[in-house]
Amino acid sequence: MKIPQQGSTRDEVFDQLEKFTGHDYDWRTGKCYAYTFDAGDEAEKVAKDAFMRFMSKNALDPTFFPSVLELENRVVAMCAAHLGGDAGTAGTFTSGGTESIILAVKTARDYFRAKRPDITTPEMILPVTAHAAFHKAAHYLDVKVVLADVNPDTFRVEAETVRRLITPSTILLVGSASCYAYGTVDPIPDLGRLALDHGLLLHVDGCIGGFLLPFFKEAGADIPDFDLSVPGVTSISMDLHKYAYAPKGSSVVLHKNADLRRHQIFACATWTGYTIVNTSVQSTKGAGPMAGSWAVLNFIGRDGYEEIARNLWDATARIKEGLEAIPQLRLLGDSDMPLIAFTSDTLNVFHIIDAMNAKGWHIQAQLKYERHSECIHLSVNPSNVEHTDAMLRDLRAVCDQVTAKRGSNLAKAVSTMFGGLNPDRLNDTIFKKMIGMAGMEGVGVPEKMADINDIMNVLPPNLSERLLVEFINRLFDQPKGADDLPAPARAYRPPRGPGADVGSGNGHARDQAPAGVAGAAMAFARNLRDRLVDLGLPLPR
Ligand SMILES: Cc1ncc(COP(=O)(O)O)c(C=O)c1O
8 A cells, every 4th residue: 555646635535534433432422431531522622622723833842832831831730739749749741651650660760770870670569450551661671570469359559568579679669549450549658658668769650540539539538648748659640631531642740859850851962963852752742632631621620520520439339339239240349440340250251241342332351360360340431420320231131141151162272272382482373373263363353352352361471462462463464455545636735835824725825924034035935936937947956
């Protein structure tokens, strides 16, 4: 597939884009309990319009667009105030939870590199419930992960478990507020004391919970303190593109002070181009998410978020109650967030998921890890609230229909054939065979996921990680066939200079030039060019 020779019309382009979405799940139905955070059309439109207005501005050089610097500082200030920050708090706007976490881990690594150069293999201690982004950060930054199991009943890590894992190479402790899988908040004050006693940094992952939990606390929920006001907490991350309903690509990482944040910043003066000094992983950094975040925070406001929080809290309580009343199901932990995990001791949860999804819901599978069983996860959104009873009714009906808890025969066969193998020794042919057996072949994701989930559930983590890499490496299989759009009806004409009229499609107002010396010079050059064209003379290069 090539870039078409001639451009197409705006309508053709958008018609085609619409066609691409033909197989997408319609997340606006209010029946989706994962991946999207939906506070309704109005909030979405505000975020979108603000995003579009700043889409082309760049935060690469914070001195170039003062509006962008101002937006970032204002959004970060609001987040700091929301999370117990003080005058010393120093933060950065990032593209998402993963980037915020990578930056927090880099900060810890470089802080200790400066302070304790004798530590050659830095370690960070993570509860097993900590988000995979920490493993990614460890992978990118060469920091060793030490896993701490959580209490099997509360799904919260205990400070004593973490204390036993501290070594002379430990640099960072991590707690979640809350974790994704079970929605539980770790005992951050206990972890803070531990960090202070051992001279360690402590990052709180508030990516999913940081925004909503303060509203729940204000409403009287019994949630332990978790923010920057807790002694020992040195950084916290919070996503705005989750329960703050900002556009995707919006998160912040906040440090206790600017001395710590210094270790996050990267500068480079050993190349021939423009000056590079970046606070985040990105260099060119779109201002759209910042504008969208600022707009939606101001549009919904604290009153609006409080009301959303109350509705979410009520719906979550009703769902938990409803789940407890379904005899085949068992709740996992008592979540502090509208994030609910439940399993079944008698039914195959992956079949429950497929059956629910066939009824138009979208609920998520969580695979088994060590002694933590496979389960179903719900991220409850404002748009889900009105569907609570219907969802519970369907779930109850589905539980009366699906098959007993048993992995598929296929899963057993795959596990017997491949389970004991070292993934590093497997060749492409074997992976192809495994992917075929798992039903993961072909483009797109199959409708029924139970077989795949059954298989992934029984494979050892190193093999399933490798299988996922192989699967994704095949999924992004670039089309080789015909071009996307038919022969165009109208050719694109690039802008020819200043004063381009964005509102009139490809037509450009050519008579206007900016005022001042630059404008005059441009107008002169343009006139000269037109004269040469009129006279049929070659244009200067
Ligand atoms: C607790 C937690 N941390 C980190 C992340 C990663 O965030 P992102 O997907 O924005 O990178 C998530 C995502 O759900 C999360 O729930």
